[in-house]
Amino acid sequence: MNKFVGKIKSSIFTKLLLVIIMxxxxxxxxxxxxxxxxxxxxxxxxxxxxxxxxxxxxREIGTPPDTIKALEISQDLSLQIRxxxxxxxxxxxxxxxxxxxxDEKNSYENENxxxxxxxxxxxxxxxxxxxxxxxxxxxxxxxxxxxxxxVFLIFLLTLVFTAAYLLIKRILKQINLLNEGVKQVxxxxxxxxxxxxxxxxxxxxxxxxxxxxxxxxxxxRSKERLLLxxxxxxxxxxxxxxxxxxxxxxxxxxxxxxxxxxxxxKMITEILETxxxxxxxxxxxxxxxxxxxxxxxxxxxxxxxxxxxxxxSVPESVFLNIDRDRxxxxxxxVLENSLKYSKPESLxxxxxxxxxxxxxxxxxxxxxxxxxxxxxxFIFEPFYxxxxxxxxxxxxxxxxxxxxxxxxxxxxxxxxxxxxLNAGTTVYLKFTRYINYAAHS
Ligand SMILES: Nc1ncnc2c1ncn2[C@@H]1O[C@H](COP(=O)(O)OP(=O)(O)OP(=O)(O)O)[C@@H](O)[C@H]1O
Ligand SMILES: [Mg+2]
Numbered sequence: 001m002n003k004f005v006g007k008i009k010s011s012i013f014t015k016l017l018l019v020i021i022m023x024x025x026x027x028x029x030x031x032x033x034x035x036x037x038x039x040x041x042x043x044x045x046x047x048x049x050x051x052x053x054x055x056x057x058x059r060e061i062g063t064p065p066d067t068i069k070a071l072e073i074s075q076d077l078s079l080q081i082r083x084x085x086x087x088x089x090x091x092x093x094x095x096x097x098x099x100x101x102x103d104e105k106n107s108y109e110n111e112n113x114x115x116x117x118x119x120x121x122x123x124x125x126x127x128x129x130x131x132x133x134x135x136x137x138x139x140x141x142x143x144x145x146x147x148x149x150x151v152f153l154i155f156l157l158t159l160v161f162t163a164a165y166l167l168i169k170r171i172l173k174q175i176n177l178l179n180e181g182v183k184q185v186x187x188x189x190x191x192x193x194x195x196x197x198x199x200x201x202x203x204x205x206x207x208x209x210x211x212x213x214x215x216x217x218x219x220x221r222s223k224e225r226l227l228l229x230x231x232x233x234x235x236x237x238x239x240x241x242x243x244x245x246x247x248x249x250x251x252x253x254x255x256x257x258x259x260x261x262x263x264x265x266k267m268i269t270e271i272l273e274t275x276x277x278x279x280x281x282x283x284x285x286x287x288x289x290x291x292x293x294x295x296x297x298x299x300x301x302x303x304x305x306x307x308x309x310x311x312x313s314v315p316e317s318v319f320l321n322i323d324r325d326r327x328x329x330x331x332x333x334v335l336e337n338s339l340k341y342s343k344p345e346s347l348x349x350x351x352x353x354x355x356x357x358x359x360x361x362x363x364x365x366x367x368x369x370x371x372x373x374x375x376x377x378f379i380f381e382p383f384y385x386x387x388x389x390x391x392x393x394x395x396x397x398x399x400x401x402x403x404x405x406x407x408x409x410x411x412x413x414x415x416x417x418x419x420x421l422n423a424g425t426t427v428y429l430k431f432t433r434y435i436n437y438a439a440h441s
Contacts, residue, residue, distance in 0.1 A: 012175065016168050021161065028157075047115060054124055054135050063128045064088045078138050085131025096136055099125070174202035181209060190217040224275075231271045238265060263395050270399040273329070274382070277406045284323040284410055291318045291327075291362070295351060298331045305339045307367075308348040318355060320431055326407045330415075333400035334364050334427045340394045341425070342368035362429040371419040379417055380405045 008014050057079075061070040065083050067090055074081055074092040082091040084099055102125065106116050112127040120140035126133045174197055181194035190213050194206040242261060248254050276282030292315070299309050338349045349366040371379065371386055378384045385398035401415075408415045412432050419425040 013168060013172050016172075017165060020164050020168075024157070024161065050115070050122070050124055050137075051113060051126070054126060054133070057135070058126065058128065058133060063133075064131055065090060065133075078141075080136040080138065082134040082136075083131055088131065096134070097123070099132060099134060102134065171198070171200075171202075173197060174200075174206060178202070178206050178209060181206070181213075185213050190220065227271060228275050231268045234264070234268055238268070259395075263397075267397040267399060270397075270403050271382075274399070274403050274406050277326075277410050284326065286321045287324055288319055289322050289324045289327070291320050291322075291353075291360070292316065294324065294328055295331060295362070298328060298335055299351075301332070302335055302339060306344070307339070307342050307346045309335070310348040310350045315353065315355065318353060318360060320360060322411060322431070323407075327411070330404045330407050330429065331362075333404050334429070337400065338364060338366035338368060338425065338427075340396070342366055346424075356433075358433045360431045360433065362431075363426060364429070365424065365426040367424040370421040370423050370425055371417070372421045373419075376417060376419060380415075 008018065057073060061073060061081075063083075064085055065081065070081055070083075070090075071092060073079065080091070080093045080096045082096050082099070083089070102114070102116070102123065105118075106114055114123075114125040116123045120138070122137040122139060124135045124137075126135075177194050177197070181192055184192035192213065193210050196203045196206045196210075238261060242258075245254065245258060245261070273282075302309065335349070335351075342349070346367045349364065349368075352363045352365075354361040354363060369387075375386050379386075380401050381398075382402040383398045384402075385396070401417075405415050408429060414430045416428040416430065417425065418428075
């Protein structure tokens with residue numbers, strides 16, 4: 001029941017359908033009620049007319065009836081007649097109900113005139129001086145056709161509701177398309193355009209949504225362009241500063257300037273490298289590489305940094321067809337992060353490999369600061385850094401992870417991160433195996 005209510009609450013489609021069904025039921029009930037009231041109101045004048053009418057017939061056929069005339073009238077008007085007096089009994093149809101049965105079924109105060117409507121036949125008995133008449137007006141034929149009419153009506157109603165159902169579904173299709181568009185754009189696909197099926201309000205909303213995403217895409221692209229241009233322009237002055245710095249006397253401040261310059265250089269390399277991966281001339285240079293060797297190489301470079309790296313219990317060699325330098329960049333950034341964002345008392349980080357038939361996952365686990373859950377979705381955004389003040393000491397510009405993601409995706413793999421604040425972070429570098437098969441071919 002709760003599930004049903006929940007479904008109604010969460011679906012405009014179901015709500016609209018319910019409104020239409022309820023409106024239909026109310027309209028039908030109102031029309032039915034009105035008709036019932038109307039026929040009820042019509043009953044007394046109709047009865048008066050019926051009595052009057054039968055009196056005319058009696059006058060025409062006489063009492064006792066002129067049977068030939070009575071038979072003629074009976075056939076003409078689809079009317080059955082029974083007459084009974086102490087010395088004359090006559091009827092147009094032997095099957096017509098007898099006075100005895102009729103009186104047993106109906107008890108009325110007025111003995112002279114008795115009226116009954118039973119199964120489509122309208123009965124009326126009139127007491128005359130020398131006998132008693134029973135008239136039966138047969139409405140069964142028209143009653144049968146009215147039954148047919150109600151079946152037809154139900155069929156028509158079903159048809160109308162089905163048409164309404166399909167029409168609402170069609171009108172609301174645009175909402176589903178729009179919903180998919182919002183999901184795609186939220187997932188970062190700014191190139192997605194919602195298909196517009198109708199020029200109505202929802203169609204217009206979808207068009208506005210499309211032009212909004214186009215505009216945002218253009219804005220982001222021009223910002224990226226600016227960033228790339230600035231990075232390019234900064235390279236030569238930086239080289240000149242580095243050359244000039246070599247002629248300066250050794251001092252504390254010279255060292256610190258050198259460190260700053262190397263930081264900025266790293267940032268520029270990361271920005272340009274990310275862009276290169278998007279362009280044609282920056283495609284991967286795949287070689288069959290022993291991933292274990294590569295990990296060891298990176299670990300060697302970071303050997304002396306706190307809290308250290310626990311020797312990995314991994315197989316001797318695992319080969320993958322990868323761009324060696326770029327995967328080295330990924331490993332370096334992830335390992336550096338784990339070392340940078342660790343506490344003085346943190347345990348050494350661990351590296352393990354999950355080697356499966358279809359995939360290979362390198363798992364890097366640390367016991368450092370960890371990342372709050374709400375920050376996790378933004379880690380792969382360029383220039384995103386969690387704790388600005390803490391990050392100041394560690395250096396870096398928040399570009400490492402975004403570059404790692406680009407490189408892993410270019411390899412047909414993925415990078416995932418799980419983290420718990422103050423407990424530690426685990427990074428999963430996932431490679432799909434078909435690249436490995438390509439290495440052996
Ligand atoms: N292992 C980790 N433990 C805790 N925080 C992490 C870890 N890895 C990444 N982070 C957080 O994610 C942010 C982004 O990481 P990223 O590698 O992109 O940038 P960075 O290391 O700050 O700078 P860069 O890599 O450009 O030198 C970091 O600033 C840090 O706050
Ligand atoms: Mg980093």
